[in-house]
Amino acid sequence: MSDILKYIVFMPKRYVVLALSIVITALMVFVGWMSAAGKGDIYRKSTFVMDTVATITVVADSEGQAEGVIDASFKALGEMEQMFSMFKVDSEIGVLNENAGGNSVRVSRDTLELLKESVEIGRLTGGAFDVTVGPITRLWDFTEKKKKPSKEKMAEYLPLVDYRNIVLDEVAGTVLLKKMGMVVDLGGVAKGYAADKVVEILKKQGIKAGVVAIAGDIKVFGFKDINQPWKIGIRAPRGESDEIIGVLNLVDQAVSTSGDYERFFIENGERFHHLINPATGYPVNDFQSVTIVNEKGINTDALSTAVFVMGKKRGLQFIKDVGLRAFIVFNDGNTYITDNLKQYFEPKRNN
Amino acid sequence: MNQNEIIKSITFFDIALFIALLAVNLLALVYVTFSYPAGEKVVVEINNKLLYSYTLSVDRVVELKEGITLEIKDDKVRVLWSDCPNKLCMKQGWITKGAIICLPKRIVIKITGSATDKLDGTTG
Numbered sequence: 001m002s003d004i005l006k007y008i009v010f011m012p013k014r015y016v017v018l019a020l021s022i023v024i025t026a027l028m029v030f031v032g033w034m035s036a037a038g039k040g041d042i043y044r045k046s047t048f049v050m051d052t053v054a055t056i057t058v059v060a061d062s063e064g065q066a067e068g069v070i071d072a073s074f075k076a077l078g079e080m081e082q083m084f085s086m087f088k089v090d091s092e093i094g095v096l097n098e099n100a101g102g103n104s105v106r107v108s109r110d111t112l113e114l115l116k117e118s119v120e121i122g123r124l125t126g127g128a129f130d131v132t133v134g135p136i137t138r139l140w141d142f143t144e145k146k147k148k149p150s151k152e153k154m155a156e157y158l159p160l161v162d163y164r165n166i167v168l169d170e171v172a173g174t175v176l177l178k179k180m181g182m183v184v185d186l187g188g189v190a191k192g193y194a195a196d197k198v199v200e201i202l203k204k205q206g207i208k209a210g211v212v213a214i215a216g217d218i219k220v221f222g223f224k225d226i227n228q229p230w231k232i233g234i235r236a237p238r239g240e241s242d243e244i245i246g247v248l249n250l251v252d253q254a255v256s257t258s259g260d261y262e263r264f265f266i267e268n269g270e271r272f273h274h275l276i277n278p279a280t281g282y283p284v285n286d287f288q289s290v291t292i293v294n295e296k297g298i299n300t301d302a303l304s305t306a307v308f309v310m311g312k313k314r315g316l317q318f319i320k321d322v323g324l325r326a327f328i329v330f331n332d333g334n335t336y337i338t339d340n341l342k343q344y345f346e347p348k349r350n351n
Numbered sequence: 352m353n354q355n356e357i358i359k360s361i362t363f364f365d366i367a368l369f370i371a372l373l374a375v376n377l378l379a380l381v382y383v384t385f386s387y388p389a390g391e392k393v394v395v396e397i398n399n400k401l402l403y404s405y406t407l408s409v410d411r412v413v414e415l416k417e418g419i420t421l422e423i424k425d426d427k428v429r430v431l432w433s434d435c436p437n438k439l440c441m442k443q444g445w446i447t448k449g450a451i452i453c454l455p456k457r458i459v460i461k462i463t464g465s466a467t468d469k470l471d472g473t474t475g
Binding site for chain 2: 018021024025026028045046047051052053055057136171211213216217218220224230231232233234235238240241242244247248255256257259289292
């Protein structure tokens with residue numbers, strides 16, 4: 001028996017108790033310190049941009065580093081809003097819309113890329129997603145008048161909606177809208193695209209993990225902690241605004257949800273919301289919400305809208321054909337999740 | 352060993368040890384209190400700046416000079432009144448987690464603390 005052991009064994013009882021409590025207290029302090037140190041690496045900041053709230057979360061070495069990269073990202077988001085907004089007459093899209101039916105307009109590489117991808121998604125979805133839906137979205141007013149547009153107006157503007165009338169010249173860096181009165185509305189892709197861009201910016205600045213959330217268009221990258229995915233809640237369509245229906249555990253993925261509860265009014269018992277079918281000019285009411293998970297934010301943003309607009313039959317077939325990862329709440333409240341998303345999904349947790 | 356014998360056998364080092372232990376425990380208590388949140392809080396941010404913070408468990412009605420009145424009751428918070436045009440923040444009603452966002456005023460009223468921090472974002 002070693003001397004130390006002998007000492008412990010033959011030591012008076014009260015010293016054993018004291019020594020033990022010292023060891024236990026020291027352990028408790030150590031464990032507390034360790035868990036606090038692990039938490040300190042996550043930084044989060046929000047700003048108002050693109051007519052909504054953007055929140056950026058990063059895992060960083062210091063608050064200074066986090067502040068620097070997040071502020072740079074906010075600046076980039078502001079610049080993108082300045083290019084893509086259809087509400088700003090001096091934005092690139094504003095100028096493009098102003099010149100519809102007339103001149104080609106020179107645009108930045110970002111705008112050209114976003115338009116090109118939007119046209120491709122238009123083709124992929126057979127026009128269920130169409131960035132030229134602007135004349136119709138302008139007719140609907142979900143905040144003030146809350147009335148559906150007249151049949152005459154609808155008939156007048158519907159022929160202006162066709163993504164195939166966007167002519168892109170990648171060499172010259174110009175865009176032409178063929179018909180007078182066409183309006184490009186990037187509201188259904190810009191936030192997802194912006195999330196992709198901000199993740200690129202953060203990675204370039206040496207950030208290994210984080211979350212970029214522009215309203216409900218979210219892109220996560222890296223792990224939150226060792227082998228710990230990011231937890232993204234899916235809003236419960238008919239619940240309180242803070243109620244969730246499930247949680248997605250995500251790493252290096254984007255997610256978007258299109259829901260009929262975001263902007264809507266109810267007229268004679270019928271719900272009219274902002275997810276407008278470009279073919280008819282009216283909303284589709286098969287779903288309460290459609291959530292799509294994909295590597296790219298531009299895809300989740302546009303395809304959640306497209307599937308919503310396609311309705312049940314065509315939408316579910318499209319999900320199958322493309323192999324999309326989707327979570328759907330039907331208009332009767334029932335839910336559906338694709339097999340390829342199940343392992344990332346946990347049903348509602350009561351926080 | 353009877354009581355008298357125990358008292359007689361206590362040495363200076365026994366007392367020193369007790370005091371040292373007490374000090375370590377007190378330090379641990381102070382540390383734990385400061386490093387873990389005491390509970391959920393209602394936080395008001397305007398233009399991304401933290402302006403006010405209230406404890407969620409204390410019921411009260413607060414009039415902010417920004418033209419918003421908050422009511423905190425039974426661990427919930429709501430906007431009781433706002434002078435903004437669309438009053439969406441009032442229509443949102445009571446929240447127990449997450450946030451109420453007033454776009455025209457650029458105000459975010461959110462509940463922070465253990466429960467809400469579990470999620471890293473919400474889509475929808």
